[in-house]
Amino acid sequence: MVNMTVIHVGNIKDRFFADAVAEYEKRISGFCRIKSIEIKEKRPPESPSDAQISQLLDQEGEKILLSLPRDCYKIALCVEGKKMSSEKFADVLQQLPHKGFSEAVFIIGSSYGLSPKVKEKCDLRLSVSDMTFPHRLMRVILAEQIYRACTICAGTEYHK
Amino acid sequence: MVNMTVIHVGNIKDRFFADAVAEYEKRISGFCRIKSIEIKEKRPPESPSDAQISQLLDQEGEKILLSLPRDCYKIALCVEGKKMSSEKFADVLQQLPHKGFSEAVFIIGSSYGLSPKVKEKCDLRLSVSDMTFPHRLMRVILAEQIYRACTICAGTEYHK
Numbered sequence: 001m002v003n004m005t006v007i008h009v010g011n012i013k014d015r016f017f018a019d020a021v022a023e024y025e026k027r028i029s030g031f032c033r034i035k036s037i038e039i040k041e042k043r044p045p046e047s048p049s050d051a052q053i054s055q056l057l058d059q060e061g062e063k064i065l066l067s068l069p070r071d072c073y074k075i076a077l078c079v080e081g082k083k084m085s086s087e088k089f090a091d092v093l094q095q096l097p098h099k100g101f102s103e104a105v106f107i108i109g110s111s112y113g114l115s116p117k118v119k120e121k122c123d124l125r126l127s128v129s130d131m132t133f134p135h136r137l138m139r140v141i142l143a144e145q146i147y148r149a150c151t152i153c154a155g156t157e158y159h160k
Numbered sequence: 161m162v163n164m165t166v167i168h169v170g171n172i173k174d175r176f177f178a179d180a181v182a183e184y185e186k187r188i189s190g191f192c193r194i195k196s197i198e199i200k201e202k203r204p205p206e207s208p209s210d211a212q213i214s215q216l217l218d219q220e221g222e223k224i225l226l227s228l229p230r231d232c233y234k235i236a237l238c239v240e241g242k243k244m245s246s247e248k249f250a251d252v253l254q255q256l257p258h259k260g261f262s263e264a265v266f267i268i269g270s271s272y273g274l275s276p277k278v279k280e281k282c283d284l285r286l287s288v289s290d291m292t293f294p295h296r297l298m299r300v301i302l303a304e305q306i307y308r309a310c311t312i313c314a315g316t317e318y319h320k
Contacts, residue, residue, distance in 0.1 A: 016179035023176070086292045111320065129289045132246045134320060137304055144297055160271065160294060 001032040001150050002096045003103045006143075007067055009060050009110040010041035012136045024143035027159065031150035039063045041110050053112050061115030064107060073101040074122040077108050077138060081125030090149035092124070106146075108138050161192040161310055162256045163263045166303075167227055169220050169270040170201035172296040184303035187319065191310035199223045201270050213272050221275030224267060233261040234282040237268050237298060241285030250309035252284070266306075268298050 012018040028034045040063075042056045068074065073096050084092070093104060107118060111134065119125055128141055151158045172178040188194045200223075202216045228234065233256050244252070253264060267278060271294065279285055288301055311318045 014180070014183070016176040016183070019176040020174070020180070023174070083290045085290045089291065128291060130243045130245045131249065131288060131305055132308070133301070133304065137300065140297065141293070141301070144293065145291055148292070 001153055002073075002093060002101060003033040004028065004035075004146060005069060005072070005103065005105045006034070006036040006108065006139065007039060007064055007105060008036060008108040008135065008139055009039045009064070010135060011038055012139065014136060017136045017140055020140045021143050024140070024147045027147045028143070028150055031154060034146070037067050039067065044112070054115075057109075057112055057115040058117070060110060061118045064114075064118050065121060068105060068121075069103055071101070072103040072105045073099070073124070075104060075106045075124045075126050076114055076119050076122040077106060077128065077142065078114060078119060078125050079127055079130065079132065081127035083127050086145060086148050087152060089126075089145060090152035093146075093149050094153045106142055108135050108142065110135060161313055162233075162253060162261060163193040164188065164195075164306060165229060165232070165263065165265045166194070166196040166268065166299070167199060167224055167265060168196060168268040168295065168299055169199045169224070170295060171198055172299065174296060177296045177300055180300045181303050184300070184307045187307045188303070188310055191314060194306070197227050199227065204272070214275075217269070217272055217275035218277070220270060221278045224274075224278050225281060228265060228281075229263055231261070232263040232265040233259070233284070235264060235266045235284045235286050236274055236279050236282040237266060237288065237302065238274060238279060238285050239287055239290065239292065241287035243287050246305060246308050247312060249286075249305060250312035253306075253309050254313045266302055268295050268302065270295060 012021065025034050039060055042059055044056055045052060096104060107114065148158060172181065185194050199220055202219055204216055205212060256264060267274065308318060
């Protein structure tokens with residue numbers, strides 16, 4: 001399995017979500033190297049205008065683009081992205097070495113999402129659901145899906 | 161907001177998922193009554209056949225059907241169900257009193273899913289994602305979406 005990096009905007013305040021991510025990352029580390037990069041979340045003013053949100057996303061977006069490893073396969077998590085089953089997701093990751101990639105980078109935005117510039121730079125826009133999740137729950141879901149993909153590709157049992 | 165019941169097969173072993181569900185249920189209780197009913201998970205034999213899985217689901221299904229409150233709106237969580245945004249989901253719940261329902265019941269199966277009989281009995285089959293999640297993570301996602309729906313319907317701020 002390729003190495004993984006999760007770039008996320010903002011940290012996880014809730015202990016239970018942080019513990020869940022840590023547990024799945026521990027399991028993933030049996031299959032590949034996984035690391036995460038935190039981009040500091042910009043505090044928006046109260047009741048921000050569309051222009052203020054757009055500016056905030058651009059600022060966060062610049063930092064995200066600067067933190068991207070070179071030659072990685074970039075996956076943006078966004079509601080309007082492509083939907084796929086866990087098996088298809090595992091297949092996408094498994095095919096990366098054949099496409100010349102040794103690393104997959106996942107990008108999770110803040111509660112306002114991701115800037116268009118970041119989405120354009122990505123090789124894949126992935127949608128988990130039509131529903132909106134808080135980004136800290138999204139990190140748990142992503143970590144669980146990466147772990148699941150590792151077990152699917154390795155043909156090993158999913159540890160419940 | 162109508163009252164809510166979550167019927168789930170099996171319990172949550174992981175402390176972090178149990179804590180996450182408890183936190184969202186606490187928040188939901190500010191809007192409506194929420195309770196959960198646990199159906200004991202049947203242990204399948206090792207490498208179960210399709211017939212054995214089907215029998216197991218039927219047995220769990222009978223218990224689920226017996227535990228259903230009367231005159232409730234029944235929602236089965238299943239991957240092949242209907243997809244919707246968080247706003248649409250909130251709208252479905254908000255419309256229930258106008259359809260004569262004062263309670264919504266959500267049913268989450270075990271890792272083998274739900275029996276066809278249970279799905280047929282439901283008013284709505286709801287799919288959160290094309291991806292497969294462990295049922296304990298599904299409980300967290302559902303609790304978060306119910307809380308989100310409560311804030312959408314009440315027009316109050318989502319507490320991050």
